Amino acid sequence: MDVLQLFVSGLANGCVYGLIALGFVLIYKATEQVNFAQGDMMMLGAYITVGLTNAQFLGWPFWISAPLAIFIMGVFGYLLDMFVLRRMFGQSQIAVVILTIALGFVLRFIAGLIWGHEPVSLESPIAGKDVRFGGLVLGLDEIVIILVTLLLTIALYFYFNRTRLGVAMQASSQNQLAAYYMGIPVKQVNSLIWALAGAVAAIAGILFASKGSIDPSTGLLGIKAFAASVIGGFGSLPGALLGGLIIGLIEPFASRYITPEYARVLPYLLLFLILIFRPHGILAQVHSKKV
Amino acid sequence: MRTLFKTSYDTDINLFEDGRQAFWYISLIIIMAALPFLLDDFVLGEMTSLLIWAIAGMGLMILVGQTGQASLGHAAFMAVGCYANVLLQQAGLPFIIAFPLAGLISGIAGFLLAMPMTKLHGIYLGIATLAISILADDLIVILSPLTEGVRGLYAPMIEIFGVPIDRYGNPDRFYYLILAVALLVVLVYRNLLRSPLGRSFAAVRDSEVSARAMGVNIARTKAVSFGISTAITGLAGALMGHYAGIFNNETFNLILSIQLLLMIVIGGLGSIHGAFLGAAVITFLPQFISGIRDWIGGFFGATSATLPGVETAVFSAILIGFILFEPMGMYGRWLKIRTYFELFPFYRRDMFKRQKSYLKTERMR
Numbered sequence: 001m002d003v004l005q006l007f008v009s010g011l012a013n014g015c016v017y018g019l020i021a022l023g024f025v026l027i028y029k030a031t032e033q034v035n036f037a038q039g040d041m042m043m044l045g046a047y048i049t050v051g052l053t054n055a056q057f058l059g060w061p062f063w064i065s066a067p068l069a070i071f072i073m074g075v076f077g078y079l080l081d082m083f084v085l086r087r088m089f090g091q092s093q094i095a096v097v098i099l100t101i102a103l104g105f106v107l108r109f110i111a112g113l114i115w116g117h118e119p120v121s122l123e124s125p126i127a128g129k130d131v132r133f134g135g136l137v138l139g140l141d142e143i144v145i146i147l148v149t150l151l152l153t154i155a156l157y158f159y160f161n162r163t164r165l166g167v168a169m170q171a172s173s174q175n176q177l178a179a180y181y182m183g184i185p186v187k188q189v190n191s192l193i194w195a196l197a198g199a200v201a202a203i204a205g206i207l208f209a210s211k212g213s214i215d216p217s218t219g220l221l222g223i224k225a226f227a228a229s230v231i232g233g234f235g236s237l238p239g240a241l242l243g244g245l246i247i248g249l250i251e252p253f254a255s256r257y258i259t260p261e262y263a264r265v266l267p268y269l270l271l272f273l274i275l276i277f278r279p280h281g282i283l284a285q286v287h288s289k290k291v
Numbered sequence: 292m293r294t295l296f297k298t299s300y301d302t303d304i305n306l307f308e309d310g311r312q313a314f315w316y317i318s319l320i321i322i323m324a325a326l327p328f329l330l331d332d333f334v335l336g337e338m339t340s341l342l343i344w345a346i347a348g349m350g351l352m353i354l355v356g357q358t359g360q361a362s363l364g365h366a367a368f369m370a371v372g373c374y375a376n377v378l379l380q381q382a383g384l385p386f387i388i389a390f391p392l393a394g395l396i397s398g399i400a401g402f403l404l405a406m407p408m409t410k411l412h413g414i415y416l417g418i419a420t421l422a423i424s425i426l427a428d429d430l431i432v433i434l435s436p437l438t439e440g441v442r443g444l445y446a447p448m449i450e451i452f453g454v455p456i457d458r459y460g461n462p463d464r465f466y467y468l469i470l471a472v473a474l475l476v477v478l479v480y481r482n483l484l485r486s487p488l489g490r491s492f493a494a495v496r497d498s499e500v501s502a503r504a505m506g507v508n509i510a511r512t513k514a515v516s517f518g519i520s521t522a523i524t525g526l527a528g529a530l531m532g533h534y535a536g537i538f539n540n541e542t543f544n545l546i547l548s549i550q551l552l553l554m555i556v557i558g559g560l561g562s563i564h565g566a567f568l569g570a571a572v573i574t575f576l577p578q579f580i581s582g583i584r585d586w587i588g589g590f591f592g593a594t595s596a597t598l599p600g601v602e603t604a605v606f607s608a609i610l611i612g613f614i615l616f617e618p619m620g621m622y623g624r625w626l627k628i629r630t631y632f633e634l635f636p637f638y639r640r641d642m643f644k645r646q647k648s649y650l651k652t653e654r655m656r
Contacts, residue, residue: 034414087615093413094361098556099614101549102607109604216600223421223545230418265429268422275419276407 004136006252012142012211014248015149019204020225021232021240022153023197029160029235030169030193033085033096037104038201039222040111045073045202046209046218047111050122057115062124070202077198081191104219112216122209145207152203153241160237169193227271233281242282246270304485323470327463336458339466341567341574342473343530348555348566349476350523355552356561357489358516359496360412364420365524365551367427370543372397372525373532377444378437386449390529397525402518409510412499424548431540443539446532458534469530476523480563483519492516546603553610559620568621572609577602619643 023038035041051057052065084103088096129140160166172179172186180186208214208221224247232243247267254263274281295302295309307313327335351365376393380386408419432440449456449468456464483489491512494502499509532538550573558569580602617624623643631638 084611084615091614091618094417095556095614095618097361097363097414097417098552099611102553102610102614105600105603105607106611109600112600223425226418227422230415234414261429261433265426265433268425268429272419272422272426275411275415275422279411279415 005138006256007249008138008142008146010249010252011245012139012145012248013251014228014245015145015241016204016208016211016244017221017225017228017247018241018244019149019152019200019207020222021229021244022156022237023200023204024226024229025235025237025240026156026193026197026200028229029237030173031085031190032093032173033088034093034100035194035197036097036100036222036226037107037219038197039225040104040107040219041073041077041198041201042205042208042222043214043216043219044076044107044111044205045069045198046122046205046214047115047216048072048202049206050120050209050214051115054120054123066124066206069206070199073198073202073205074195075198077201078191078195080198081194085194086187086190104222108216108219115216117215119213119215120209121213122206124206124210126210139211141207141211145211148203148207149241152200153237156200157237165189165192224267227267230281231271231274233283236281236283239281239283306481306485320474324467327466332462335462335466337574337578339458339462339469340534341570342466342469343527343534344554344570344573345567346469346473346476346530347524347527347551348558348570349480349563350520350525350527351551352555352561352563352566353480353483353492353523354516354520355555356565357484357492357496358513358520360513360516361417361552362420362517362520362548363417363545363552364422364424364427364548365521366543366545366547367420367424368397368401368521368524369528369531369547370427370431370540371400371521372528373538373543374431374438374444375525376529377446377532380447385451387451390526393529394522394526397528398518398522401521401525402514405514405517406510408517409513421545421548424545428540428544431543439539441539441541443537443542444532445537446535449533458536465533472526472530476526477563479523488512488515550603550606553606555620557606557610557613557620559622559624562622564622564625565620572621573606576606576609580605 020038020042023041024035027033027035027038049065049069052060052069053062058065080103084099085096088099126141126144131138131140131143160170168179168184169189169192171182172184172189176186205214208218225244228243228247229240230243231246232239232241247270250266250270251263254266278284297303307316326338330338347365347369350368351362354360354362354365372393375396376386376389379389379392384392404423408416411419431438434440438444448460449465451468454464455461456468458465483492491502491507494505494507495509495512495516502512503509528543531542535542554569554573555566556569557572558567559565613620619626627643630642
């Protein structure tokens, strides 16, 4: 019973990592850019929701403020690409990495300036309620997180593989110039994908903030999520979720059965080993070109 | 505009391009050597810090600027250098032996770690080095019996041939020590660039395919570059340990790694000047910000409330500006300004324009 509870809470944690990783993968899949600020965008999305919902700030109803926050983050992502990332066309990947790292620092500072550095948690309808299955007590928040993550991953997976826009996004990533010749508006497509990533980040933030508390440096969680997406296979949506779940499950079990110090190391050790022995992750996305 | 008339093959690889350049650099060294007589202890301490940052920056620059391999984990090697230096001194070795050994150990660590990573490039290498940085932080805690973990270690006082050197007791001697190390590293760096190894670094950076076609062993070159880079960074780490006096696992965390990388990008990738300019920004920015804050506070009825993270945020904002508008960094800007005046009035706007490249996926090979 204890093991099962540990399993479910690990699963829920893993889903949050998976959601942030999903944001990384979305952007990487469609633009080959790596957004190190994804964790900070999650933090920002969470703070916007908190700022709208919590009684100490605006005190709006959750069901209005949550969609609004998701929308705001979507617009934020779109504008970010339009005004900042678009200028990075043709520059190296690492330049984008450095840029987004710096962006993350700026976002963290702004969030701290507006909402303070005290940890806050979201007053959402799913926070702190229990669901009982026989003798098993599970948090409602954990179940909601797992369900939302699953649905979102499936939806995005089909979006990328079955819809016109999704395929256009893949095409513009594989060869910008060729995609442009085929009539795909590469710039808009890139901005849209950033908007999508912003919205996903906001959803992750809302779920995370109703499960625990957030503070401006929560964004550093993004690094763990980043490890997750690499373990799963960078560029693969199910891979991001898989990697997130692996890390989410390793942590509670390792700190329970080994020592907490080693538990902190394990995800990164796994990441390092995966990079050396299977550089493209478990669900590798590298195909050799047919000649 | 000056034209260099080359009369021998050596002209291409001379340490200084011409007599005028040699004059300016030598006067700079003389000014640097005279600083302890001109500045008070506080500013001298800041200059010392600048030089340490510059050494670390040069270490990273060899990897990022010359070989084109981005590392997000160099603080780990600063930690290796720092801990090796202090632990060797605790074991009874004098500073003059422990210090180079610390660099060597950190270099070997970097070389060995780089061996399995030579296949990785671009973003994957960045992630692997990021993992190294985080692992190093935790490893220091796990190795507590040796490293004292969270409680931290004290750097002993340096003594070279009976001359005591202390950061607080006699800051001028400490400054000279760091200046000497910095000059040595600059010389090593310059000579490295003139050697076949340095040329192969540049070849790997510019195009791995063409480098391989020219007979450069890519894996070996990358690993050697990593080793040299981490050795220099390790030296900087050892000096930083002495500068800080006390250090623990938090001293060399991921943020430091990232700051190092941001610093050399602001300074300008691929040049020694870049490392120094970036170090100057990172050292003097906090002073500058607190000055501005006092100045603004004077208008709005002084509030001395500190904003946490404002230094990093301003630093990051500057960096974003540079990446967007001047990807070559401060040194690149200076080169443009200098060329403008040298060629006046024939400077054209797109003289330094890079060729646009369009993106193709890495996932299709």
